[in-house]
Amino acid sequence: MSTNAAPLLQVKNLRIEFPTRRGTLVAVDDISFDIAPGEVLGVVGESGAGKSLTGAAVIGLLEPPGRIAAGEILLNGRRIDNLPFEEMRKIRGREIGAIFQDPLTSLNPLYTVGRQITETIRTHLDVSETEARDRAISLLQEVGIPAAEKRIDAYPHQFSGGMRQRVVISLALAAQPKLIIADEPTTALDVSIQAQIITLLKKLGREHGTAVMLVTHDMGVIAETADRVAVMYAGRIAEIGPVAEVIHSPQHPYTVGLMGAIPSVGDNNERLAQIEGSMPRLTAIPKGCAFNPRCTRVKDVPNGRCTTERPNLLPAGKTQAACWLHATDVTVDANKTKVPA
Amino acid sequence: MLAFIIRRLLQSVLVMVAVGFIAFSLFNFVGDPVSLMLPPEATQSDRDEVRKSLGLDEPFYVQFGKFVGNAVQGNFGISLRLGRPVSQLLIERLPATLELAMTAAVIGLLVGIPVGVYTALRRNSILAKSLLTGSLIGVSLPNFLIGIFLILIFAVWLGLLPSFGRGDVTKIGLWTTGLLTVTGLKALVLPAITLGLYPVTLIMRLVRSEMMEVLRTDYIKFARARGLSNNAVHFGHALKNTLVPVITITGLQLGGLIAFAIITETVFQWPGMGLLFIQAVQFADIPVMAAYLCLIGLIFVLINLTVDMLYYTVDPRLRISGSAAGGH
Numbered sequence: 001m002s003t004n005a006a007p008l009l010q011v012k013n014l015r016i017e018f019p020t021r022r023g024t025l026v027a028v029d030d031i032s033f034d035i036a037p038g039e040v041l042g043v044v045g046e047s048g049a050g051k052s053l054t055g056a057a058v059i060g061l062l063e064p065p066g067r068i069a070a071g072e073i074l075l076n077g078r079r080i081d082n083l084p085f086e087e088m089r090k091i092r093g094r095e096i097g098a099i100f101q102d103p104l105t106s107l108n109p110l111y112t113v114g115r116q117i118t119e120t121i122r123t124h125l126d127v128s129e130t131e132a133r134d135r136a137i138s139l140l141q142e143v144g145i146p147a148a149e150k151r152i153d154a155y156p157h158q159f160s161g162g163m164r165q166r167v168v169i170s171l172a173l174a175a176q177p178k179l180i181i182a183d184e185p186t187t188a189l190d191v192s193i194q195a196q197i198i199t200l201l202k203k204l205g206r207e208h209g210t211a212v213m214l215v216t217h218d219m220g221v222i223a224e225t226a227d228r229v230a231v232m233y234a235g236r237i238a239e240i241g242p243v244a245e246v247i248h249s250p251q252h253p254y255t256v257g258l259m260g261a262i263p264s265v266g267d268n269n270e271r272l273a274q275i276e277g278s279m280p281r282l283t284a285i286p287k288g289c290a291f292n293p294r295c296t297r298v299k300d301v302p303n304g305r306c307t308t309e310r311p312n313l314l315p316a317g318k319t320q321a322a323c324w325l326h327a328t329d330v331t332v333d334a335n336k337t338k339v340p341a
Numbered sequence: 342m343l344a345f346i347i348r349r350l351l352q353s354v355l356v357m358v359a360v361g362f363i364a365f366s367l368f369n370f371v372g373d374p375v376s377l378m379l380p381p382e383a384t385q386s387d388r389d390e391v392r393k394s395l396g397l398d399e400p401f402y403v404q405f406g407k408f409v410g411n412a413v414q415g416n417f418g419i420s421l422r423l424g425r426p427v428s429q430l431l432i433e434r435l436p437a438t439l440e441l442a443m444t445a446a447v448i449g450l451l452v453g454i455p456v457g458v459y460t461a462l463r464r465n466s467i468l469a470k471s472l473l474t475g476s477l478i479g480v481s482l483p484n485f486l487i488g489i490f491l492i493l494i495f496a497v498w499l500g501l502l503p504s505f506g507r508g509d510v511t512k513i514g515l516w517t518t519g520l521l522t523v524t525g526l527k528a529l530v531l532p533a534i535t536l537g538l539y540p541v542t543l544i545m546r547l548v549r550s551e552m553m554e555v556l557r558t559d560y561i562k563f564a565r566a567r568g569l570s571n572n573a574v575h576f577g578h579a580l581k582n583t584l585v586p587v588i589t590i591t592g593l594q595l596g597g598l599i600a601f602a603i604i605t606e607t608v609f610q611w612p613g614m615g616l617l618f619i620q621a622v623q624f625a626d627i628p629v630m631a632a633y634l635c636l637i638g639l640i641f642v643l644i645n646l647t648v649d650m651l652y653y654t655v656d657p658r659l660r661i662s663g664s665a666a667g668g669h
Contacts, residue, residue, distance in 0.1 A: 093568030107561035108578050120567045155657040
């Protein structure tokens, strides 16, 4: 991976709003990140942190009334968030593929998998029916479906969950997109199957040079797969950086808590570690840093800045963290933040 | 598949036996046929004689067995009112009713499905909203009222279409059809619209709600994420998934249309089975009523059977048993 290459995907100051009768909810608030070609960016966070919405926004499939209220999304330097429907449709599947959470419901039950794959191929590439079918068979072989030339004529219900997710992956890859949004691709699967699917995603990403935006709440999946990771909290990015750094020396108190909450087999603790409280509802995001009511380090930042002013991403160690502990204009003992876990 | 058909056929036979039993009971409960047939001054020995000659002195199950035996051969006796074999009367009237009901069903599908799809896809447009409101009228207005309005407008005021009858008919073997002559077709328009309005609104509302349900599913989202065109998503993926319930309802509706064409046939004096039945009821013409009951029962059973077969062609999950997907 090289972070110096021109980014494939740039998300700049993205803001996603849901107008409701009781006012506008801001589900994703001013987030920015890049994905380099071939890079795997993990996006991790609790339910409702805005990670899936970010993925949906990138592929242009935000469900109304959700809408992009501000910011830009650029693919290969070209702005795609304001494209007309038909233009964006041509990008979907061709340049940005998608994998959804539940393979059991992602496939149309009434069509053979072969029909669904060839349909996708022929939508984007100018090939004949037989060529598309040959391509579909080799795609199925590539994702590890045994006897692909026979299974291509099977219906989705004739596949197991893991096999269906392989089919879904082959569908996402059908037109060789440069970026895949994988939204919780393993959450609905058995743990033993999860590893296989993750390995497959990683392998295919490497072989095709496909970048992946991997949305999940499973730190284990991120650790195994991602090059970099973005930790989201209440619609904002709390911390973003190389995966090893974020895991081993997290800089944001939330990330610290998150890593501390992962139980390991060696631990003899009776109780599981947890972060006190819960993520705020979208209707009641606190002023200042959204994490401040749960943060144990609020008192380490002078002038109560955490409760009044919202922190932006600041360089912190080898990562970037949205936390006033890393502000350079105040004198805080930054060393204290280094992994109290 | 074969086992399924056999099982369904056996069930159908049971249903028909039950219907036959009810039809048979009509004879016993609607009145004593012997006293209907004999003059009031007949003696008890006359009565016993007639009773014996009609086989009415035999035990109940023997009578029922004979009734079923005759019914299977299409023999329902002689109409008390018209003095002709009931089966012959029904065969004469059946084509008129079937043509009317089929036309109404075709109108229901041809109008109901596109309008339903439209109102689902453009659910916020003014046209969709007014169609939806209008459909309430179709659901709630009684058939005879619509028929009378149509007669008033198109037959009385505008004089465009005939208000009653079936026009000129052509005879093809046993079947008489009104579809081949201009007057026959013109006569079909108003009754078919009257009868078809309810299925139109029903199918439209059904397609709309099913379609909106399907459009929310993951596989539609995924189909969009694959960049398929709107047409492919809406008509290739979504519409086909709405068809299973639509087939069921349309099938049941068709049975209903045939059975309840009675009112429309009465309003338009359409020479179908419904009109025959109404006249039979007024005259307590029990053989006709019993035969009509059995025939309608048979039509319902056949339609249900066909509908179940159609599921197999639409939904592969039913077609292939012993699938890999279990226990989720």
